Amino acid sequence: MRWLALFLFVALPAWSESVVLGLSQNEIAITTSFDGSEILVFGAVKREVPVPDGPELEVIITVAGPSVPVMVRRKDKRVGIWVNTDAVEVDRAPSFYAVATSGLLRDVLRDTEDLRYQISVPRAIRSVGAPMSITDAPAFTEALIRIRSEASLYQLRENQVAVDEQTLFRARIELPAALTEGAYATRIFLTRDGQVVSSYETSIDVRKVGLERWLFSLSRQQPIIYGLMSLAIAIFAGWGASAAFSLLRN
Structure with a gap:
């Protein structure tokens, strides 16, 4: 029994870290003159032991607006007129989604962890079904991402999270004027060697x-x-x- 306890202790991760988070504001009021806003996400890493050796600590911050189904249509020119030809309903897409990282996303997060926690923009969108006549269903999701990225509704802000002494972190997230009402889920992930070692979640209330x-x-x-x-x-x-x-x- 003692050997089993020792084995379990050794098998635990070498790091034990958690997030202590702060927000510059947890409520955003939309008025007739509202033209966007900016929030400061800041916090610290709480540890029971000194900073571990090995890969450096990385931080990922995501802010997601309410998710709803979205109908994506493809247009084609027929007889000189642009008409809707095909349509695919995306099951769930956030109205706003921003990802800020302390490094390049591919370096701070493994694909398996992205699949598990649904962190990147494509992973945050859920599209599981399409008509049998549609042979390129992923293209509709890509089009949705492209359109909303051009409108600053989807953002990937790499190298925009500042991490000091592997303990303090901060990042600014810009919110556009076209915001949907609701709770905006804010998540913080601590990663080492691409693996998530801790996460924290809170929300920002956006109301007219x-x-x-x-x-x-x-x-x-x-x-x-x-x-x-x-x-x-x-x-x-x-x-x-x-x-x-x-x-x-x-």
Whole structure:
């Protein structure tokens, strides 16, 4: 029995490290003038023993918005007109996803660990089914990643996590203006030699406030009133523009 206990002790990883995390803000308010935001993710590595010898500590930070199904359509030019030809529904795709790393992603994370924890952008998207007529289903997921990357909704920020003395770390994550409401899951992974040795998760609450919240709630809860109000505003704006134009002509 003592030999078994000794074997289990020796088999444990040589490192025992955990994350102590901080956020510059855990709530983001979306107003009518909201044009994006930036959060600072910072923290420290808590250890019961001195820094172990061997591979250096690396840090990966991910921030993910709410995940929903997305329909991706392919367009083709037919008789001089662009029309939708094929469509694939991606089962789950985050509305926003950012990955920040202390080094190149391929150097700080093994493929097997990426598969296990779903860290990289492609792994964060779940697409398991496609119509039998679609022979290149992965191309639709690649197109979704490309489109959202161009809109800064998907980000890979390599070498953007600063690690000091293998103990303190920090990174800035830029959030675009087009944010979806909900809880944004924030994960921190500590890795050595590409293996995850510790992880931590928290969330950032993103909500509409003020007039933006009132209009959003009205459109969902009282769509008829919202429609009539929008029509009235459009009529008033049209009348106002016409009156202003008439005054300018005179």
